[in-house]
Amino acid sequence: xxxxNMNLTLKVWKQSNSREPGAFETYPVQNISSEMSFLExxxxxxxxxxxxxxxxIAFDHDCREGICGTCSMYINGKAHGPWEKxxxxxxxxxxxxxGDTIVVxxxxxxxxPVIKDLMVDRSAFDRxxxxxxxxxxxxxxxxxxxxxxxxxxxxxxxxxxxxCIGCGACVAACKNSSAxxxxxxxxxxxxxxxxxxxxxxxRVLNMVAQMDKEGFGNCTNTYACEAECPKGISVSxxxxxxxxxxxxxxxxx
Amino acid sequence: MDLKSKIPDxxxxxxxTDYKGHVKLVNPANKRKLEIIVVGTGLAGASAAAALGExxxxxxxxxxxxxxxxxxxxxxxxxxxxxxxxxxxxxxxxRLFYDTVKGGDYRAREANVHRLAEVSAAIIDHCVAQxxxxxxxxxxxLSNRSFGGTQVQRTFYAAGQTGQQLLLGAYSALERQVxxxxxxxxxxxxxxxxxxxxxxxxxxxxRDLVNGKLERHFGHAVLLCTGGYGNVFYLSTNAMxxxxxxxxxxxxxxxFFGNPCFTQIHPTCIPVSGDHQSKLTLMSESLRNDGRIxxxxxxxxxxxxIDIPEAERDYYLERRYPAFGNLVPRDVASxxxxxxxxxxxxxxxxxxxxxxxxxxxxxxxxxxxxxxxGLDNANEAAIIxxxxxxxxxxxxNLFEMxxxxxxxxxxxxxxxxxxxxxxxxxxxxxxxxxxxxxxxxYALGEANFSDHGAxxxxxxxxxxxLADGYFVIPYTLGNYLADDIRTASIPTNHPxxxxxxxxxxxxxxxxxxxxxxxxxxxxxxxxxxxxxxxxGMARNEKGLKEAIEEIRQLRRxxxxxxxxxxxxxxxxxxxxxAGRVADFIELGELMCxxxxxxxxxxxxxxxxxxxxxxxxxKRDDENFSYVSSWAYRGESNWELIKxxxxxxxxxxxxxxxx
Ligand SMILES: Cc1cc2nc3c(=O)[nH]c(=O)nc-3n(C[C@H](O)[C@H](O)[C@H](O)COP(=O)(O)OP(=O)(O)OC[C@H]3O[C@@H](n4cnc5c(N)ncnc54)[C@H](O)[C@@H]3O)c2cc1C
Ligand code: SF4
Ligand code: FES
Numbered sequence: 001x002x003x004x005n006m007n008l009t010l011k012v013w014k015q016s017n018s019r020e021p022g023a024f025e026t027y028p029v030q031n032i033s034s035e036m037s038f039l040e041x042x043x044x045x046x047x048x049x050x051x052x053x054x055x056x057i058a059f060d061h062d063c064r065e066g067i068c069g070t071c072s073m074y075i076n077g078k079a080h081g082p083w084e085k086x087x088x089x090x091x092x093x094x095x096x097x098x099g100d101t102i103v104v105x106x107x108x109x110x111x112x113p114v115i116k117d118l119m120v121d122r123s124a125f126d127r128x129x130x131x132x133x134x135x136x137x138x139x140x141x142x143x144x145x146x147x148x149x150x151x152x153x154x155x156x157x158x159x160x161x162x163x164c165i166g167c168g169a170c171v172a173a174c175k176n177s178s179a180x181x182x183x184x185x186x187x188x189x190x191x192x193x194x195x196x197x198x199x200x201x202x203r204v205l206n207m208v209a210q211m212d213k214e215g216f217g218n219c220t221n222t223y224a225c226e227a228e229c230p231k232g233i234s235v236s237x238x239x240x241x242x243x244x245x246x247x248x249x250x251x252x253x
Numbered sequence: 254m255d256l257k258s259k260i261p262d263x264x265x266x267x268x269x270t271d272y273k274g275h276v277k278l279v280n281p282a283n284k285r286k287l288e289i290i291v292v293g294t295g296l297a298g299a300s301a302a303a304a305l306g307e308x309x310x311x312x313x314x315x316x317x318x319x320x321x322x323x324x325x326x327x328x329x330x331x332x333x334x335x336x337x338x339x340x341x342x343x344x345x346x347x348r349l350f351y352d353t354v355k356g357g358d359y360r361a362r363e364a365n366v367h368r369l370a371e372v373s374a375a376i377i378d379h380c381v382a383q384x385x386x387x388x389x390x391x392x393x394x395l396s397n398r399s400f401g402g403t404q405v406q407r408t409f410y411a412a413g414q415t416g417q418q419l420l421l422g423a424y425s426a427l428e429r430q431v432x433x434x435x436x437x438x439x440x441x442x443x444x445x446x447x448x449x450x451x452x453x454x455x456x457x458x459x460r461d462l463v464n465g466k467l468e469r470h471f472g473h474a475v476l477l478c479t480g481g482y483g484n485v486f487y488l489s490t491n492a493m494x495x496x497x498x499x500x501x502x503x504x505x506x507x508x509f510f511g512n513p514c515f516t517q518i519h520p521t522c523i524p525v526s527g528d529h530q531s532k533l534t535l536m537s538e539s540l541r542n543d544g545r546i547x548x549x550x551x552x553x554x555x556x557x558x559i560d561i562p563e564a565e566r567d568y569y570l571e572r573r574y575p576a577f578g579n580l581v582p583r584d585v586a587s588x589x590x591x592x593x594x595x596x597x598x599x600x601x602x603x604x605x606x607x608x609x610x611x612x613x614x615x616x617x618x619x620x621x622x623x624x625x626x627g628l629d630n631a632n633e634a635a636i637i638x639x640x641x642x643x644x645x646x647x648x649x650n651l652f653e654m655x656x657x658x659x660x661x662x663x664x665x666x667x668x669x670x671x672x673x674x675x676x677x678x679x680x681x682x683x684x685x686x687x688x689x690x691x692x693x694x695y696a697l698g699e700a701n702f703s704d705h706g707a708x709x710x711x712x713x714x715x716x717x718x719l720a721d722g723y724f725v726i727p728y729t730l731g732n733y734l735a736d737d738i739r740t741a742s743i744p745t746n747h748p749x750x751x752x753x754x755x756x757x758x759x760x761x762x763x764x765x766x767x768x769x770x771x772x773x774x775x776x777x778x779x780x781x782x783x784x785x786x787x788x789g790m791a792r793n794e795k796g797l798k799e800a801i802e803e804i805r806q807l808r809r810x811x812x813x814x815x816x817x818x819x820x821x822x823x824x825x826x827x828x829x830x831a832g833r834v835a836d837f838i839e840l841g842e843l844m845c846x847x848x849x850x851x852x853x854x855x856x857x858x859x860x861x862x863x864x865x866x867x868x869x870x871k872r873d874d875e876n877f878s879y880v881s882s883w884a885y886r887g888e889s890n891w892e893l894i895k896x897x898x899x900x901x902x903x904x905x906x907x908x909x910x911x
Contacts, residue, residue: 152390
């Protein structure tokens with residue numbers, strides 16, 4: 001792989017806190033190596049800003065390997081940037097070329113208020129989980145793990161749904177700020193497993209109710225969520241959740 | 254001063270059962286009145302908080318990430334061990350116990366390790382009941398894979414995302430307790446001190462990272478589940494935020510630090526590509542099942558890997574360790590890679606890398622596939638195509654991750670890898686009950702020093718974190734709290750809280766007032782370089798003494814020239830980082846002091862003075878069969894207190910992999 005260096009112009013959203021309005025600021029950055037990750041490019045810029053006595057850009061990140069779901073930048077109009085099935089932290093600078101202008105914004109959604117610059121508050125996802133994203137089993141009650149064989153097909157589908165990293169890109173990508181992909185991934189994971197059976201109906205009803213309460217929008221089937229989800233969570237989970245919801249609603253009546 | 258490890262009497266396999274049978278209990282009405290602080294929401298913290306909430310205690314959890322689900326445990330790839338013997342291949346509690354003590358190079362406490370092996374099976378049962386989607390076979394039963402240092406298949410996994418699935422299981426149990434009102438969770442909060450009242454841990458000072466405000470929280474007991482400190486080296490496979498601050502504050506309040514120099518350097522990580530590098534990425538140990546490690550036989554060979562003929566390649570692990578080959582334990586593989594690169598045989602632009610080559614595996618699997626499908630006269634290209642498909646099924650997500658980072662296709666050319674800091678076996682010293690030397694202060698998971706001795710086996714950190722949280726602390730904590738049922742909650746206007754908060758406040762103000770010229774990051778990088786060069790894969794007396802001096806100098810420079818932007822009363826990640834780096838600098842000094850004291854080689858700790866003629870690590874049981882437990886006695890001043898290790902069951906022998 002040929003390496004190259006580039007000079008770029010960054011337009012980044014700056015906002016001091018949730019109460020004050022924000023605005024774009026423009027930053028030139030020089031000598032960025034194509035081998036750097038996107039966040040390392042931000043590290044370089046921030047070091048420069050600090051040395052110059054300016055305010056560095058606040059952004060969320062932790063694992064930097066695409067699994068914790070912390071990083072969350074909306075880059076050139078796409079959640080997590082131009083690469084498919086990719087998180088911001090795994091995006092590398094070889095995706096860009098010398099002279100490019102890159103626009104970076106936070107996730108935008110009423111349910112995700114900006115904390116500072118590119119950081120948002122995603123605690124709504126925790127509260128949706130509290131509404132039912134679990135199986136009620138206390139420690140020490142379990143039977144032997146192999147006493148409950150599970151069809152490999154279901155187990156694999158359940159695992160695929162469970163690989164959601166809770167990043168919120170689906171919400172950011174959706175013009176309605178719907179959280180359906182995230183919620184349906186958790187509902188599906190548990191609905192596909194026999195362990196999830198006892199609370200199957202209350203789970204979907206309660207999680208959806210909490211989702212609505214948090215102010216996420218409705219799903220109008222545009223599938224932008226799936227396209228920008230870094231883990232390739234399938235919209236078939238949304239269809240499954242809709243079926244679960246309907247069934248649960250009918251039997252609740 | 255004597256350390257009381259509180260190991261129960263009786264035969265090894267009865268100790269834990271016997272302990273549980275006689276331990277003091279707290280009745281349900283009293284549990285409701287007892288408050289517990291759990292700092293950290295990784296596997297150890299989330300499982301502990303959930304289990305204690307289920308019992309009816311009033312729990313508060315803290316984490317610095319924006320959600321408990323993002324704790325660093327989420328990144329674990331390979332798997333979790335358990336003595337289930339589902340494969341009928343001779344596994345047992347005893348074997349898991351034995352492998353772990355031996356793998357740790359005889360520097361762990363036998364009784365703790367035995368308990369870990371005993372509870373391991375229940376962890377898998379509980380996780381499955383929670384809905385953790387482990388990998389399964391076609392018959393619907395759980396699948397296992399093998400990991401280094403063992404001869405049985407006891408590792409349970411969920412593709413390359415085992416930590417994620419286990420943590421989401423524990424997190425969901427935790428969120429359920431939040432919904433039930435038993436647990437209150439505080440995210441984007443950082444614990445900055447332990448509050449001591451009458452010699453006991455009674456609470457913490459935490460900082461709300463969003464608005465910078467300090468908060469006081471009371472607890473009848475405090476549990477630190479704050480992870481490892483590998484980031485003292487700046488570059489490691491740990492998440493960016495992983496840090497030692499919580500453990501370090503506890504250390505300064507009287508908790509001893511156990512074996513601080515025991516660090517695990519993992520042999521297969523993506524190498525450093527330049528000065529901009531912020532972290533290193535692990536390539537799972539499972540790759541060594543099929544990948545062959547080599548360097549060119551000729552120094553400074555600048556040919557492409559595929560242009561170097563077979564006869565001019567040095568498969569140095571296979572050459573040096575014919576019996577184990579590419580599957581020697583982590584510490585051995587790491588040192589061998591360093592040796593080759595130091596001698597000038599490294600590859601890639603930096604020359605600090607070796608090849609991990611899948612070409613043979615691709616051919617081998619391709620031939621098997623061809624055979625299975627009865628395609629006797631398949632050509633070379635077809636064999637390779639089929640072989641690649643098999644390799645993709647096994648390791649696809651890792652290959653993809655490698656390609657995203659390096660831009661190179663590992664199916665076509667060998668991976669370049671190099672060892673990187675990965676895990677810290679050292680940590681807060683705890684007794685059998687996981688209590689530190691401070692009454693009421695406990696340490697769980699990677700934050701404690703307990704079960705892995707001088708080298709951790711793959712897939713056993715996840716096991717330990719969940720064992721500590723789900724199955725150990727619910728019993729041992731009760732034993733302490735049973736005597737505390739008459740202690741009413743202490744109001745946080747108690748003078749001890751005042752004093753602790755003022756100290757924390759002052760330190761933050763001093764940090765902000767320095768306004769020097771150098772960034773926090775630049776100090777962290779310099780510390781990392783000292784640690785890596787002189788307290789990394791190979792250590793010697795001269796280097797360690799130099800490192801201690803350099804670190805002291807670095808500390809003085811930090812406190813007079815660090816530059817932190819922004820304000821205290823706002824979200825200020827640079828300020829958060831400054832506090833952590835300041836603590837890392839102090840820890841670095843202690844690690845070097847510990848490494849200097851331990852003039853033997855064991856597990857991940859290699860003292861150049863203590864090696865065999867062939868350059869292998871040489872343990873010195875006569876002089877060093879103890880846990881080094883360090884008491885803080887003031888700035889740059891520590892006292893060593895030894896906990897002797899007695900091996901009743903697994904008698905120490907020199908490890909050999911030849
Ligand atoms: C890349 C990678 C892969 C791995 N793969 C495996 C594997 O396959 N198998 C295996 O067994 N092990 C593996 N390990 C090791 C294992 O993942 C860790 O040892 C384990 O997850 C640590 O769990 P923990 O609960 O102790 O700490 P962590 O998961 O690190 O959690 C620490 C918690 O403490 C909080 N915290 C820290 N300091 C503070 C503070 N001051 N205030 C408030 N909160 C604080 C954090 O917010 C976090 O919630 C791997 C490690 C790495 C780096
Ligand atoms: S569904 Fe995809 S985009 Fe949405 S939170 Fe999960 S991983 Fe992120
Ligand atoms: S930082 Fe963890 S997913 Fe990007």
